[in-house]
Amino acid sequence: MQTREEIFKELQSTLVELFELPEDKVALEANLYQDLEIDSIDAIDLIDHLNRKVGKKIKPEEFKAVRTVQDVVEAIYKLANSEHA
Incomplete structure (x- = not known):
């Protein structure tokens, strides 16, 4: 089980890597x-x-509601910790 903080760190590095964004x-x-x-x-x-x-x-319909990095973290957290998806 991943924590929200771990998910954020992974998401942050993914966004930096994929889209060449400054980490801060x-x-x-x-x-x-x-x-x-x-x-x-x-x-x-x-x-x-x-x-x-x-x-x-x-x-995709779940991702349509996502607006912020926090929203993505929550969506991944729920998905990663659900029994079936």
Whole structure:
């Protein structure tokens, strides 16, 4: 079971690596679309990468509600710690 802090650290390094963002810009309250300038194609790449990391499938409709880095952490936490997904 991963903690939210561990998920955040992994997500932060993923965002830095995939989108060449400065690490200090990737904060929990950062908005993916406005602050980090992630577009819909980037979001698909991110979902694909996260699916492989978590080993479970994040449903696109669940990701539509995601706006901030914190939202992504919560979605991954719930998915990673659910019995079935």
